[in-house]
Ligand SMILES: [Ca+2]
């Protein structure tokens with residue numbers, strides 16, 4: 001088998017129907033241009049199959065290559081090298097002034113015709129950063145046990161200060177079931193920050209739901225008395241004075257954005273997908289728990305003991321408790337240093353390098369919530385119920401008691417909910 005590189009030929013030798021190309025060669029090899037389609041692509045003759053054209057070249061390359069094709073492109077020459085067992089050989093495929101245009105066509109062809117060796121053969125980078133400065137960590141495909149079926153007695157021992165009734169209403173965490181995440185994906189190393197959300201708004205012109213519907217969000221107000229509010233909320237709202245940019249407490253640009261709705265998250269993901277040509281979305285609930293656990297089966301990625309959260313998560317601790325003394329008994333013993341949101345990444349990451357999966361802000365997931373979904377969940381890549389009224393949020397927040405920041409704990413809200421405790425973290429699909 002040999003690979004002949006056929007240089008571009010004199011135009012006058014092209015057969016009828018061929019697309020004329022600028023002539024920069026003196027070597028007449030008209031037969032390489034036997035169809036107008038092939039005339040667009042680098043030309044090869046495969047002596048084994050007697051085929052010509054880009055497909056032939058790639059067939060040869062596939063046979064020769066142990067895995068990966070490397071493409072080297074410059075202004076005047078498009079080459080590829082095949083890392084070969086013997087010596088690396090470089091073939092000049094094309095010398096033309098139109099290389100720039102053909103380069104794109106050729107690479108697309110290469111991906112299509114070789115079953116994507118560039119994609120499947122090359123290892124994915126461990127982390128990527130996008131145009132808004134959001135960092136993403138590669139989460140591997142794999143299996144895990146989702147949910148919790150811990151009995152109330154066991155929970156009562158671990159959380160003695162809680163009323164027993166709280167341990168009897170966790171049926172949506174069961175049954176524990178096997179889930180397979182079949183494809184690797186990138187997940188935000190951190191929650192989406194105020195600064196990133198501000199940039200998104202400026203570049204896209206998107207108006208957040210709390211502003212567009214003029215009903216505002218929720219916020220912390222030292223003088224607010226939840227007992228006097230109609231709904232008994234812990235925070236004041238809805239009120240137009242509160243929004244993503246004002247949750248009633250000061251936030252720096254590197255703190256997680258709150259008061260964003262599920263629809264806001266969809267809009268940000270859609271805009272990123274459009275502008276970057278990658279697919280962004282919210283994680284499914286299964287992806288979220290898989291990534292949160294990072295291989296663990298304990299109550300938290302940091303261990304079974306709530307005390308392990310002190311170094312791993314910003315939750316309702318002794319600092320936060322000062323503003324809600326009526327819930328003093330539920331506070332995490334010790335001080336984590338933050339009474340409100342913390343700059344993302346202030347706490348230790350889990351085993352897969354993800355920060356703040358527990359605490360800081362609740363994170364919207366893609367799925368509808370259903371109490372009974374785990375009993376009927378498919379094993380592979382569960383997407384949640386087909387319909388519903390409320391969307392899942394996960395992980396707990398800076399205001400969440402440790403019990404509700406467990407890996408398995410599920411919570412939910414209507415998709416237009418905006419709240420001082422709810423933010424997001426995005427997925428960028430790997431392939
Ligand atoms: Ca805290």
Ligand SMILES: [Ca+2]
Nearest residue numbers: 356357359361
């Ligand atoms: Ca979080």
